[in-house]
């Protein structure tokens with residue numbers, strides 16, 4: 001049987017990586033530029049599966065619309081699934097994801113953000129292009145000998161720990177499910193906040209972790225602490241972060257994700273007015289670097305994402321076990 005797949009939120013790079021690999025399967029893929037929402041879900045009428053990304057909406061309303069139109073598989077082409085109401089989809093639509101494609105890609109991007117915020121290379125780049133060779137205000141700190149606090153020691157967190165060790169940093173970590181025999185210390189969150197010179201978030205977004213970095217957490221941090229978030233925007237209370245940055249209570253932030261990113265990230269607003277005042281305020285700080293959820297974006301990761309997503313769809317089509325199903 002030819003599987004008909006409605007592919008939402010398509011960007012040119014999705015087609016580049018998915019089309020050649022999909023040619024090896026009996027698939028008919030329709031690439032929509034729209035995100036999946038309650039308004040666009042009816043476009044999936046007549047398809048067997050939908051393929052979605054991080055900022056598509058897969059809530060109860062969308063699941064019901066898709067189910068009524070015969071969709072029985074939602075294939076996420078990403079790891080995180082905080083945008084999916086998988087309790088509601090239980091018994092109706094199977095949900096698969098790509099649990100691991102290149103944890104190194106995300107960890108390396110976290111390192112890029114850390115080095116940029118610390119040594120202010122984003123500002124140096126702009127200055128020297130304008131023939132301004134003054135280095136006032138670009139001072140950073142040695143990472144060697146400093147303490148990195150890692151929240152979440154899963155696949156990405158552990159690679160980031162190795163990278164930090166390469167810089168000569170001491171590691172402390174917090175994770176409610178610690179690794180047995182870890183060669184670093186697990187500490188309570190309060191200790192991590194108080195002792196870390198840099199704090200990097202590598203845990204999933206869920207009911208326990210939403211706003212794990214809130215006003216109280218920020219107040220416990222060192223004044224020069226740098227926060228790196230490559231996980232999910234909702235881990236940080238943005239208003240509280242802005243207050244801390246304004247009050248100069250922390251050293252800076254490198255953010256690949258943002259609480260309200262779904263409208264802006266991956267889109268070109270360069271000739272529009274950004275109406276999100278918190279995003280605009282974040283972008284105005286010299287010690288904040290925002291990237292647009294590109295931690296995953298390496299050639300190796302894109303190839304792995306396309307391969308695993310297509311294999312997930314294939315397993316569903318063949319009635320095989322869905323090894324990458326998100327089960328409630």
Ligand code: NAI
Pocket residue numbers: 079080099100103106151152153154155156157174175176177202203204205208209230231232256257293294295296297
């Ligand atoms: P993973 O599942 O291997 O590790 C997550 C770790 O977080 C686990 O060790 C888990 O025990 C821990 N954890 C769970 N609850 C916690 C809590 N309350 N406090 C602290 N730690 C907690 O996941 P992986 O592959 O390392 O990914 C981490 C996150 O990175 C994902 O959840 C996803 O949101 C994000 N991500 C971001 C990408 C990007 O492009 N920026 C791409 C891929 C993933």
